[in-house]
Amino acid sequence: xxxxxxxxxxxxxxxxxxxxxxxxxxxxxxxxxxxxxxxxxxxxxxxxxxxxxxxxxxxxxxxxxxxxxxxxxxxxxxxxxxxxxxxxxxxxxxxxxxxxxxxxxxxxxxxxxxxxxxxxxxxxxxxxxxxxxxxxxxxxxxxxxxxxxxxxxxxxxxxxxxxxxxxxxxxxxxxxxxxxxxxxxxxxxxxxxxxxxxxxxxxxxxxxxxxxxxxxxxxxxxxxxxxxxxxxxxxxxxxxxxxxxxxxxxxxxxxxxxxxxxxxxxxxxxxxxxxxxxxxxxxxxxxxxxxxxxxxxxxxxxxxxxxxxxxxxxxxxxxxxxxxxxxxxxxxxxxxxxxxxxxxxxxxxxxxxxxxxxxxxxxxxxxxxxxxxxxxxxxxxxxxxxxxxxxxxxxxxxxxxxxxxxxxxxxxxxxxxxxxxxxxxxxxxxxxxxxxxxxxxxxxxxxxxxxxxxxxxxxxxxxxxxxxxxxxxxxxxxxxxxxxxxxxxxxxxxxxxxxxxxxxxxxxxxxxxxxxxxxxxxxxxxxxxxxxxxxxxxxxxxxxxxxxxxxxxxxxxxxxxxxxxxxxxxxxxxxxxxxxxxxxxxxxxxxxxxxxxxxxxxxxxxxxxxxxxxxxxxxxxxxxxxxxxxxxxxxxxxxxxxxxxxxxxxxxxxxxxxxxxxxxxxxxxxxxxxxxxxxxxxxxxxxxxxxxxxxxxxxxxxxxxxxxxxxxxxxxxxxxxxxxxxxxxxxxxxxxxxxxxxxxxxxxxxxxxxxxxxxxxxxxxxxxxxxxxxxxxxxxxxxxxxxxxxxxxxxxxxxxxxxxxxxx
Numbered sequence: 001x002x003x004x005x006x007x008x009x010x011x012x013x014x015x016x017x018x019x020x021x022x023x024x025x026x027x028x029x030x031x032x033x034x035x036x037x038x039x040x041x042x043x044x045x046x047x048x049x050x051x052x053x054x055x056x057x058x059x060x061x062x063x064x065x066x067x068x069x070x071x072x073x074x075x076x077x078x079x080x081x082x083x084x085x086x087x088x089x090x091x092x093x094x095x096x097x098x099x100x101x102x103x104x105x106x107x108x109x110x111x112x113x114x115x116x117x118x119x120x121x122x123x124x125x126x127x128x129x130x131x132x133x134x135x136x137x138x139x140x141x142x143x144x145x146x147x148x149x150x151x152x153x154x155x156x157x158x159x160x161x162x163x164x165x166x167x168x169x170x171x172x173x174x175x176x177x178x179x180x181x182x183x184x185x186x187x188x189x190x191x192x193x194x195x196x197x198x199x200x201x202x203x204x205x206x207x208x209x210x211x212x213x214x215x216x217x218x219x220x221x222x223x224x225x226x227x228x229x230x231x232x233x234x235x236x237x238x239x240x241x242x243x244x245x246x247x248x249x250x251x252x253x254x255x256x257x258x259x260x261x262x263x264x265x266x267x268x269x270x271x272x273x274x275x276x277x278x279x280x281x282x283x284x285x286x287x288x289x290x291x292x293x294x295x296x297x298x299x300x301x302x303x304x305x306x307x308x309x310x311x312x313x314x315x316x317x318x319x320x321x322x323x324x325x326x327x328x329x330x331x332x333x334x335x336x337x338x339x340x341x342x343x344x345x346x347x348x349x350x351x352x353x354x355x356x357x358x359x360x361x362x363x364x365x366x367x368x369x370x371x372x373x374x375x376x377x378x379x380x381x382x383x384x385x386x387x388x389x390x391x392x393x394x395x396x397x398x399x400x401x402x403x404x405x406x407x408x409x410x411x412x413x414x415x416x417x418x419x420x421x422x423x424x425x426x427x428x429x430x431x432x433x434x435x436x437x438x439x440x441x442x443x444x445x446x447x448x449x450x451x452x453x454x455x456x457x458x459x460x461x462x463x464x465x466x467x468x469x470x471x472x473x474x475x476x477x478x479x480x481x482x483x484x485x486x487x488x489x490x491x492x493x494x495x496x497x498x499x500x501x502x503x504x505x506x507x508x509x510x511x512x513x514x515x516x517x518x519x520x521x522x523x524x525x526x527x528x529x530x531x532x533x534x535x536x537x538x539x540x541x542x543x544x545x546x547x548x549x550x551x552x553x554x555x556x557x558x559x560x561x562x563x564x565x566x567x568x569x570x571x572x573x574x575x576x577x578x579x580x581x582x583x584x585x586x587x588x589x590x591x592x593x594x595x596x597x598x599x600x601x602x603x604x605x606x607x608x609x610x611x612x613x614x615x616x617x618x619x620x621x622x623x624x625x626x627x628x629x630x631x632x633x634x635x636x637x638x639x640x641x642x643x644x645x646x647x648x649x650x651x652x653x654x655x656x657x658x659x660x661x662x663x664x665x666x667x668x669x670x671x672x673x674x675x676x677x678x679x680x681x682x683x684x685x686x687x688x689x690x691x692x693x694x695x696x697x698x699x700x701x702x703x704x705x706x707x708x709x710x711x712x713x714x715x716x717x718x719x720x721x722x723x724x725x726x727x728x729x730x731x732x733x734x735x736x737x738x739x740x741x742x743x744x745x746x747x748x749x750x751x752x753x754x755x756x757x758x759x760x761x762x763x764x765x766x767x768x769x770x771x772x773x774x775x776x777x778x779x780x781x782x783x784x785x786x787x788x789x790x791x792x793x794x795x796x797x798x799x800x801x802x803x804x805x806x807x808x
């Protein structure tokens with residue numbers, strides 16, 4: 001890339017074209033479609049008589065018309081002169097004018113030549129003439145309009161209409177709902193337009209779509225370039241219109257319509273990689289700049305360990321001025337990537353979307369930032385930073401926390417990980433139980449002091465309590481689900497067998513491809529097959545054995561409801577039965593109360609001051625909103641008349657304030673309610689109140705409520721359950737409860753698949769699939785599979801060694 005000053009441009013023309021006749025051109029249009037009639041008229045008004053169009057000089061007085069659908073290059077002829085000393089002043093003037101109209105660029109074409117010479121004030125390739133503005137940092141940012149790809153606005157994805165969703169059944173005619181967005185025939189304007197389009201091809205609204213050529217369907221869906229004559233209703237003259245097509249209309253609604261319209265449009269669209277930037281999110285220009293042969297997108301898509309290695313040796317490969325410029329920047333980059341490696345994130349790439357990170361990964365990124373800041377006298381508080389971390393990487397995280405401590409800081413970690421506890425300087429054990437049974441400090445001190453204590457945690461740490469290894473492993477029901485050729489993200493054409501009717505555990509170091517294989521490939525396949533879910537699996541060859549499964553359920557740790565109105569009682573269906581029970585009470589029958597009277601979501605029995613919320617939200621302008629108890633119902637949610645109906649001396653509000661444990665005593669002789677409450681007890685949630693807001697439940701509690709709802713249903717015995725790291729936020733005792741629940745699901749004939757690093761879960765599994773051997777590009781393969789004992793015997797991968805200690 002070169003750039004010249006105005007003086008250098010003139011000197012260069014004198015040196016290269018002395019005593020030659022040349023044409024000085026100002027490039028105006030490069031590679032764009034259009035007829036440019038107005039542009040040529042503008043040139044004429046400005047006094048220019050000639051232009052060079054697609055390599056040929058033409059007279060503008062002839063009013064040229066170009067093909068509007070072809071790509072054109074247009075330069076205006078500034079002057080034609082011989083390069084001599086006598087003409088120097090004229091050449092300088094011509095160059096100034098060319099640079100003005102060419103926005104800093106000009107072309108010099110010898111009269112007898114065909115290849116022009118490109119010259120520019122900006123960075124430019126001297127042979128192709130491609131010129132760029134001076135690079136600024138925002139050119140390399142997809143969050144800036146200067147750097148973002150113009151097609152996708154820096155998102156890397158664009159909305160595309162799926163024709164299969166618009167025309168799902170080609171055996172139907174358009175009159176009979178072949179085009180889903182239109183529905184069945186109505187005498188509306190859009191159907192008359194489509195009828196006019198079809199009649200031009202010799203078809204009508206009753207022709208099945210499969211009998212039409214692709215050209216006909218394309219005209220209906222994508223519109224037509226030619227004007228369309230549409231017959232109007234009786235008494236009115238025909239109209240000539242430009243038919244835009246179904247697809248452009250849907251895309252317009254997806255971008256510009258209201259929320260309801262956008263939701264409608266989303267039924268027929270999906271997100272695909274932007275065809276212009278190929279997912280890089282940047283303008284093409286940004287990708288032409290390279291360091292050590294790589295552009296910014298190639299560096300951002302490298303795993304952090306590869307990027308660290310690439311940058312570490314960069315200074316040695318640069319020379320002179322380049323090395324001087326890069327030295328400090330490279331030092332900063334390698335220091336920051338080193339911090340990321342130290343907390344076990346070597347498999348991540350810099351372009352990874354933040355919303356795809358687990359809580360533990362996001363927390364470790366923030367931790368790496370803090371290590372890099374090298375502050376002292378800071379109190380750091382971390383909530384379960386070991387989430388998603390394999391045992392192999394535990395010590396690296398612990399060392400990072402120790403480095404913060406040794407730098408003169410204090411580190412408080414809320415954690416259930418055994419290794420983390422044993423490496424702490426001081427432990428506080430809160431308990432003894434959960435909910436109202438907890439909230440006390442039951443033990444504190446060094447790890448050795450806690451081991452010696454009588455607390456539940458102490459008993460697990462010293463081995464007095466433990467989760468036993470099962471005496472025998474289940475072999476399943478003899479059927480298998482087989483996934484072949486999985487190759488999404490870092491997977492290397494993986495073939496995997498899932499024995500049905502067993503407890504399967506997928507393990508491997510962070511970034512080895514577990515979530516890609518299960519969450520992004522297997523689950524979408526099953527959800528799409530059994531539930532017609534609008535999800536797309538990553539690339540795979542085929543799947544076998546679907547006939548042996550009847551549904552798939554993903555039990556994750558997302559909240560059971562989005563608003564404070566949802567609670568365990570409403571989610572599990574207990575509240576519906578309790579409301580029906582209250583309608584059967586004598587006082588309710590006398591007053592004619594129906595089930596709706598006892599709902600806090602509908603008018604009738606709820607407190608209308610707070611609309612059944614029990615609290616009133618006060619907007620604090622520049623501060624967070626504050627919830628205060630409703631002054632009318634005093635937090636009870638219902639009006640006075642509704643609260644007068646009582647069961648065993650308790651109103652409906654009193655029932656919602658009962659813990660699961662207390663409610664089981666009250667409703668013990670009502671089987672429908674007692675069964676659901678008992679399953680909540682079995683998953684260790686006896687302390688949760690029936691009316692506790694779903695937004696106050698932890699991820700682990702939400703997951704166990706979902707599991708209890710599954711247990712209380714009448715199962716088919718062929719369900720495939722998928723859980724991703726269900727032990728997040730769980731104590732050893734909670735893990736024991738969870739294993740009991742999962743075992744019950746398997747005993748009913750179902751298949752339970754868990755992605756997990758917790759050795760207590762892995763050691764009780766019937767079948768283990770270990771992925772790796774490393775993370776990122778070093779992973780994506782199945783290292784070993786079989787029972788935990790077989791994994792240990794094979795001795796492959798990082799999991800086997802840790803599992804061996806658990807099976808002893």
